Amino acid sequence: MSVSYKVGTVKSKQSPNVNTQPKAPVVKGVKTTGKKKDEEEGIDTADGEEWMQGKTLVKPPDQLDLTEEELKEEITRVLTANNPNAPQNVVRYSFKEGCYKTIVFVDQMAIHFELEGNLVHKESDEGRRLMAKHTEREDCGGDERLENVPIKPGKREQKVTNQFNFIDRASQTLNNLPREISCQTEPPPRANFSATANQWEIYDFYVEELQRREKSKEKQESQFPNKEEDRSKKKMIQAEAQSDDISQLAKPAKIIERMVNQNIFDEVAQDFMYFEDAADEFRGEKGTLLPLWKFQYDKAKGLSVTALCWNHIYSDLFAVGLGSYEFTQQERGMLLFYTLKNPSFPEFIFNTDSGVMCVDIHEQLSYLVAVGLYDGCVSVYDLRKKSDQPMYNSIASSGKHTGAVWQVKWQKDDLDSNHNFFSVSTDGRVVSWTLVKHEIVFTDIIKLPPVDKVPDDLKNVVATAGTSLDFHKQKDHHFLVGTEAGKIHKGSKYYSSKFLEMYDAHFMTVSCVRWNPFHPNVFISCGWDWMVKIWDHTINSPVFTFELKSSVTDVAWSPYSSTVFAAVTADGKVHVFDLSINKYEALCQQKVVSKKTRLLHIEFNPVHPIIIVGDDRGRVISLKLSPNLRKKPKEKKGQELPKGPEVEIAKMEQLLSSLR
Amino acid sequence: MAEVEDTLKRIQAQHGVIGTIVVNGEGIPIRTTLDNSTSVQYAGLLHQLTMKARSAVRDIDPQNELTFLRIRSKKHEIMVAPDKEYLLIAIQNPSE
Numbered sequence: 043m044s045v046s047y048k049v050g051t052v053k054s055k056q057s058p059n060v061n062t063q064p065k066a067p068v069v070k071g072v073k074t075t076g077k078k079k080d081e082e083e084g085i086d087t088a089d090g091e092e093w094m095q096g097k098t099l100v101k102p103p104d105q106l107d108l109t110e111e112e113l114k115e116e117i118t119r120v121l122t123a124n125n126p127n128a129p130q131n132v133v134r135y136s137f138k139e140g141c142y143k144t145i146v147f148v149d150q151m152a153i154h155f156e157l158e159g160n161l162v163h164k165e166s167d168e169g170r171r172l173m174a175k176h177t178e179r180e181d182c183g184g185d186e187r188l189e190n191v192p193i194k195p196g197k198r199e200q201k202v203t204n205q206f207n208f209i210d211r212a213s214q215t216l217n218n219l220p221r222e223i224s225c226q227t228e229p230p231p232r233a234n235f236s237a238t239a240n241q242w243e244i245y246d247f248y249v250e251e252l253q254r255r256e257k258s259k260e261k262q263e264s265q266f267p268n269k270e271e272d273r274s275k276k277k278m279i280q281a282e283a284q285s286d287d288i289s290q291l292a293k294p295a296k297i298i299e300r301m302v303n304q305n306i307f308d309e310v311a312q313d314f315m316y317f318e319d320a321a322d323e324f325r326g327e328k329g330t331l332l333p334l335w336k337f338q339y340d341k342a343k344g345l346s347v348t349a350l351c352w353n354h355i356y357s358d359l360f361a362v363g364l365g366s367y368e369f370t371q372q373e374r375g376m377l378l379f380y381t382l383k384n385p386s387f388p389e390f391i392f393n394t395d396s397g398v399m400c401v402d403i404h405e406q407l408s409y410l411v412a413v414g415l416y417d418g419c420v421s422v423y424d425l426r427k428k429s430d431q432p433m434y435n436s437i438a439s440s441g442k443h444t445g446a447v448w449q450v451k452w453q454k455d456d457l458d459s460n461h462n463f464f465s466v467s468t469d470g471r472v473v474s475w476t477l478v479k480h481e482i483v484f485t486d487i488i489k490l491p492p493v494d495k496v497p498d499d500l501k502n503v504v505a506t507a508g509t510s511l512d513f514h515k516q517k518d519h520h521f522l523v524g525t526e527a528g529k530i531h532k533g534s535k536y537y538s539s540k541f542l543e544m545y546d547a548h549f550m551t552v553s554c555v556r557w558n559p560f561h562p563n564v565f566i567s568c569g570w571d572w573m574v575k576i577w578d579h580t581i582n583s584p585v586f587t588f589e590l591k592s593s594v595t596d597v598a599w600s601p602y603s604s605t606v607f608a609a610v611t612a613d614g615k616v617h618v619f620d621l622s623i624n625k626y627e628a629l630c631q632q633k634v635v636s637k638k639t640r641l642l643h644i645e646f647n648p649v650h651p652i653i654i655v656g657d658d659r660g661r662v663i664s665l666k667l668s669p670n671l672r673k674k675p676k677e678k679k680g681q682e683l684p685k686g687p688e689v690e691i692a693k694m695e696q697l698l699s700s701l702r
Numbered sequence: 703m704a705e706v707e708d709t710l711k712r713i714q715a716q717h718g719v720i721g722t723i724v725v726n727g728e729g730i731p732i733r734t735t736l737d738n739s740t741s742v743q744y745a746g747l748l749h750q751l752t753m754k755a756r757s758a759v760r761d762i763d764p765q766n767e768l769t770f771l772r773i774r775s776k777k778h779e780i781m782v783a784p785d786k787e788y789l790l791i792a793i794q795n796p797s798e
Contacts, residue, residue: 242760291724294783294790295709297770301781302716305796387712 125150300383307385310334314382314652319668327623329630329670331616334652335385337362337662342376347656349401350645355408357649358382359389362662365397365416367642377401377413377423380662392423392430402463404452412463412475414447420465420475422482434482436475442484443467449511454518466508466523472533488538490525510555516562524552530567532579545582548573554596560604561694568594574609576621578698585698586625590617596643598653602672604694610641610655618671622693629671634663718795720778725749725789736793744780748791752784 132145162169237243304311314334322329342364349363358381365375375397379390397416404410409425413432419442421432436442445468452463453474462476470490476483490506510524519535520542528550532543547555548569558564564585568574570593575584592613600606605621614637618630635641635657643656651667714722714735721736729749734741756768771782778795 238757240757240761242757242764245760245764289703289706291706291785291788291790292709294770294785294788295706295713297783298722298781298790298792299709299713299716301770301772301783302713302719302792302794305779305794306717308796386716 123150125152127152296384299387303384303386307335310385314650314666317666322668322670325670327629327670329618329668329672331618331630331632331634331653331665331667331671333634334664334666335382337380337385337388337654337664339376339378339388339391339660342378342660344373345376345397345660346640346658347642347660347662348375348397348399350643350654350656350662351401351403352645352647352654353403353408354405354648356381357647359408360645360647360654360662361401361403361411362388362656363398363401363413364660365399367658373397375415377411379425382664390425392432394421399446400449400465402450402452404461407461410452410461412450412452412465414443414450414465414467416446418443418445418447418467418469420447420450420463420482422461422463422477434477434480436482436484443469443471443473445469445507448507448509451511451513453513464511464513464521466511468507468526470506470508472508472511472521472523474535486538487535488533488541490523490531491541491544509551509553510567512556512565514557514562515559522555522557522565524555524567524569526551528552528569528571530555530577543579543582545577547575547577547584550593553594554598556597556599558604558694559599559601564604564694564698566597566599566607568597568609570594572611574607574617586621588617588619588628590615590628595641598644598646600646601648602651605697606671608644608646608653610644612640614639614641614657616641616644616653616655616665618667620671620673621697623673625697630668634665635661713792716794720793720795722793723791725791727787744791744793745789748780748782749789752782752789756784 128148128150130148132148133142134145135141136143162172164170164173313332317332319330319332345364346366347362348365348367349361351361351363353359353361360380362378362380363375364378366373375394377390377392377394377398378388380388394413394415395417396419398413399416400414402412404412411423411425413421413423415421420436422434424433427433443465447465447467450463450465452461456462456476460476460478462474464472464474464487466472472487472490474485474487476485490508507526508523509526510522512522514520514522521533521535523531523533523541524547525531528546528548530545530547530552531541532545533541545567547567548571550570552567552569555567556565558566563578563580564576565579566574566576572589572591572593574588574590574594574597576586577584588609590609590611592611592615594609594611597607597609600608603620603622605623606619608616608618610616613633614635615631615633617628619628623629634655640658641655642658644653646653651672652664653667654662654664656662710722710724710733713719721734721740723731723736723741723744724733725745725748726732729746731741731745736744752768752771755771759766759768768784771784773780773782774796778793781792781794783790783792
């Protein structure tokens, strides 16, 4: 055999037998590679032989150096199936022979690999056991499994069949018992807040802020007295907050009352504002009076209206004085203030001990009201105060009148800017009262001259009762006094001893005397002798005389025309005259009250075309003047109508001059 | 206080007035001459309306203020007079 070997391809293989000697590896290698070489020879024979032959022999470094003889020696090699690792000299003690003996047959089996399978023979005990178990289990389940059981009893447990023999290993650890722990805290306090931000809210806030700042400034300036005030204020505030208090509803209540009244008297209000009697065109000169509201207070039923006075600043407010003209029926009196906006209830009510005979409201300070009473007292009320008591009272004063006060009139403030007013009464004195701080001081101005009829020796005792008093509109110092005897005296504030003039006016008591608001020379008077007379103060006899069929209780000039005036008589009629239209007759003679009611007073409203008349039942009736009664002089075509007091004066002057 | 009471009585006694209600700042009627359910209804509705009206008036001019509110319907007239905190409502039948 050709021994050829590959270089470096000495492989150690596991072969059943290796009884080798140093050369054996080479031989073995050759043997084993011989097979391979045979295989490879087919592929590249030509190259391999040449390659092989080309190489020189290489000696491994650890090869034994043997002699040639040793090299030629033949060695036999035997291939056996013995386990090289099995022991060859096992000796056992034999008890039979009593000596050690070598065992010839040794187990030569070498186990290279062992794997325990899980196939169980179905006839074996375990197989039968498993089958029994399986059938028990599958009795509950389906039949398919039963079939599968004898086939693969062991593989039932193995679910995953993959080439890797995947084994699912699981272990269960002890689970801790779950516990819930929770904690609840108190929620933070919540409040719902909603607000609107409008322009007015911002404005309000600024206004409040300003007020607060001002207050704090004031407090800084005066600290001590304020502490006490604050304490008392705090107490008051607490008390108010506790009660469910509606006293602040005074204003809204008033408004509602007026609104309700307006609804009730809606037609009247409409008439008052807008109604102009169209029938006046057909009546020629005549006019009518349209009744509007009636003012009545049930507690005043027994009293007569003794005085009426409009407020100049609030032209819907007027004062009514209530008392009695009967000497025998003197009880009490009242002072009421009504407004056209609320005809059902008076705005202000003042009770007095004795009858009110006259009322006058100050022209500029319309909260000051002077009242003259039947018992001779004069009082001044302040409407701003809520009390029933007058601000000033002359009861205790020494200069008190000894008789009923028939007229009071406010004057302009004197040089010390104290308010003052005049009064005239039955005791014949004209007295000026001045309000000095908390007192009322009287000044006798003049005493009325005694009547001729009185015998001389009694002249100092029997006084001439003055019944009416009026001051000139422009020349403030001139005044007129009407007396019970029927005479009218013209006096002046500067002359305290004597009167300037005396006019024989009426046969009976002069009930009213008034200066014309426009013409400086003219005044009017009326008396119980059924007469109304118009005078020029420079002339001793009346310019005009009118006879009304009953005693005239009051007369008034109109504020819009110098020739219009109205008179009321005891038979319940109102007579309205316009001298520029008709010098002899009244334009309107209208009965406004029922029988047996006497009309006692009349007043024109300074602004609106209405008049109020008071009767002896405590009622006040308002009437609207129809257009005919309010006529202004007709303008000529193309000419502008001049307005103002000059026109009125001129009108009157024209009249007067026509008579002279 | 007594004045206000008197005035309220007078209003109620006037001709044609069906009822009066005083409402406080929260819209709850504190004094009324009508029955409870009607009062509560009126109070609630009119309170809101008054607030709205007041807001409108003041928005136009912050220095202005709502004085009163009148709602005239076919059957009657509702009049509301607001105050800083309170509200006074009167219901009247004006045609009588």
